[in-house]
Amino acid sequence: MNYKRSPIEIESPEQYGYDKIKHNLSESSFTDMRLSDLDISLDDIVLAYGDHLGKPELRGLIAAEGAALHADDVMLTPGAAAALFIVNTVLLKPDDHIVVAFPNYATNLTTPRAIGCNFDLLTLRFEEGWRLDLEALAQRITPKTKLVSLTTPHNPTGVMLSEADLRRVVELVEANGCYLLLDETYREMAFGGLTPLGASLSPRVISISSLSKSYGLPGIRMGCLICQDQTLMQQFLAAKEQIFISGSLVDEEIAFQALRRKSAMLDEIRAKIAINFEAISGWMSAQSQLEWVQPQGGVVCFPRIRLDLPVNLDTFYQLLNHKYGTWVGPGHWFEHDRRYMRIGYGWTSRDTLLAGLNTITQAINDARQD
Numbered sequence: 001m002n003y004k005r006s007p008i009e010i011e012s013p014e015q016y017g018y019d020k021i022k023h024n025l026s027e028s029s030f031t032d033m034r035l036s037d038l039d040i041s042l043d044d045i046v047l048a049y050g051d052h053l054g055k056p057e058l059r060g061l062i063a064a065e066g067a068a069l070h071a072d073d074v075m076l077t078p079g080a081a082a083a084l085f086i087v088n089t090v091l092l093k094p095d096d097h098i099v100v101a102f103p104n105y106a107t108n109l110t111t112p113r114a115i116g117c118n119f120d121l122l123t124l125r126f127e128e129g130w131r132l133d134l135e136a137l138a139q140r141i142t143p144k145t146k147l148v149s150l151t152t153p154h155n156p157t158g159v160m161l162s163e164a165d166l167r168r169v170v171e172l173v174e175a176n177g178c179y180l181l182l183d184e185t186y187r188e189m190a191f192g193g194l195t196p197l198g199a200s201l202s203p204r205v206i207s208i209s210s211l212s213k214s215y216g217l218p219g220i221r222m223g224c225l226i227c228q229d230q231t232l233m234q235q236f237l238a239a240k241e242q243i244f245i246s247g248s249l250v251d252e253e254i255a256f257q258a259l260r261r262k263s264a265m266l267d268e269i270r271a272k273i274a275i276n277f278e279a280i281s282g283w284m285s286a287q288s289q290l291e292w293v294q295p296q297g298g299v300v301c302f303p304r305i306r307l308d309l310p311v312n313l314d315t316f317y318q319l320l321n322h323k324y325g326t327w328v329g330p331g332h333w334f335e336h337d338r339r340y341m342r343i344g345y346g347w348t349s350r351d352t353l354l355a356g357l358n359t360i361t362q363a364i365n366d367a368r369q370d
């Protein structure tokens with residue numbers, strides 16, 4: 001394995017220092033919760049090793065999301081990040097062929113790279129509304145393909161696969177005898193109806209999720225992978241046991257208590273996100289210097305400074321970060337030109353969001369070269 005740190009991790013707000021940022025528009029989750037928001041007591045937890053797959057009752061709650069899924073189809077992991085790592089390292093060897101959507105959340109690219117896989121990037125384009133081109137996907141899958149890796153709702157664009165397209169992708173992986181790694185970390189933040197949990201559609205699909213984004217709980221590091229293929233699950237469990245043995249019982253209990261109140265929590269969270277989404281949509285519609293593809297879910301979007309606008313990007317980010325104290329995810333976090341920027345609109349209050357957005361307009365004005 002050849003590990004390399006990614007800019008999105010090196011330059012993340014938690015590494016830079018939250019206290020140095022005035023308007024944090026770089027987050028990809030809902031507002032971080034406090035333990036006291038959850039109103040739970042952890043006093044009775046016995047700090048033993050836990051069930052190696054994870055707390056059975058919590059796995060049961062997660063499995064209830066998908067038709068015909070069982071608690072043993074769910075394995076808890078420290079964040080979706082660990083689930084992605086386990087799935088990639090179990091399924092892939094050096095030189096294996098994989099098809100991965102691009103851009104993507106960094107780990108979906110960096111782990112297969114660290115393994116030394118043979119990549120076919122499925123490039124999503126602004127001009128095409130960041131939509132997945134199913135024909136292009138079908139052409140890239142070969143008998144040698146081991147894995148197709150997609151994210152929906154997508155990070156950094158917020159664009160989603162429709163249910164019909166998801167079912168078509170599942171047919172493609174089944175017909176070709178490969179697997180679909182479906183990163184559904186933002187699934188419960190879809191603005192319209194939810195698509196079925198990928199893993200409920202076929203044993204060839206491995207769904208990845210976590211409580212980090214939709215519930216604002218990244219600090220408990222609670223994610224999962226979901227898969228109906230019990231032979232594969234044994235391999236995933238072997239990998240988990242070699243790294244962690246079992247998960248943190250404290251994290252699992254907090255996650256369990258939160259998910260027991262899932263429907264009330266999500267109603268409140270979605271209502272707050274809707275307020276901020278309206279704010280950013282209003283702001284975007286007044287921008288002549290920026291353009292975007294409206295997201296369909298999640299809490300991030302990936303607008304760009306218009307290509308014909310003469311802007312010094314070094315000056316823009318210098319002013320944005322250090323004069324105005326605003327942090328966004330610059331395009332290079334996603335191996336894109338820095339005219340693109342990921343804006344997270346679900347983490348701050350509406351007022352801080354609008355104040356931060358206005359500094360983006362100001363920094364572009366200041367950095368214009370015409």
Ligand SMILES: Cc1ncc(COP(=O)(O)O)c(C=O)c1O
Pocket residue numbers: 028078079080081082105151155183185209210211212213218222223
């Ligand atoms: C699409 C996606 N998958 C997985 C993760 C990892 O999140 P966590 O490990 O906190 O669950 C992230 C974090 O940004 C993400 O955006």
